[in-house]
Amino acid sequence: MSGGKDSGIMVYLANQIAQKMNRTFDIVILDIEANYTETVIFLERCKQLPTVGTVYHFCLPFYEDNYSSILQPQWIMWNPREKNVGSILYHKMR
Numbered sequence: 001m002s003g004g005k006d007s008g009i010m011v012y013l014a015n016q017i018a019q020k021m022n023r024t025f026d027i028v029i030l031d032i033e034a035n036y037t038e039t040v041i042f043l044e045r046c047k048q049l050p051t052v053g054t055v056y057h058f059c060l061p062f063y064e065d066n067y068s069s070i071l072q073p074q075w076i077m078w079n080p081r082e083k084n085v086g087s088i089l090y091h092k093m094r
Contacts, residue, residue, distance in 0.1 A: 001029050003039040018051035026054045033077045
């Protein structure tokens with residue numbers, strides 16, 4: 001789950017079906033580090049759905065295309081050499 005509209009709808013549909021079937025399901029979240037505040041809040045809300053079991057929240061360094069810069073066409077999420085942009089918000093939410 002990325003926290004975007006497509007994965008969000010899938011999680012909410014899975015929640016509805018799981019409630020009808022009296023089951024739970026797990027979520028895998030791939031954290032891109034540079035999320036909007038509202039996306040982080042939405043992810044936290046999805047984690048609290050009644051049928052969500054285990055949440056696997058990954059923060060892994062990997063390349064992503066960066067179309068907002070011609071100087072840095074790719075960036076590494078959770079790059080250990082760069083300042084962490086997401087940790088302050090996550091610590092406040094927990």
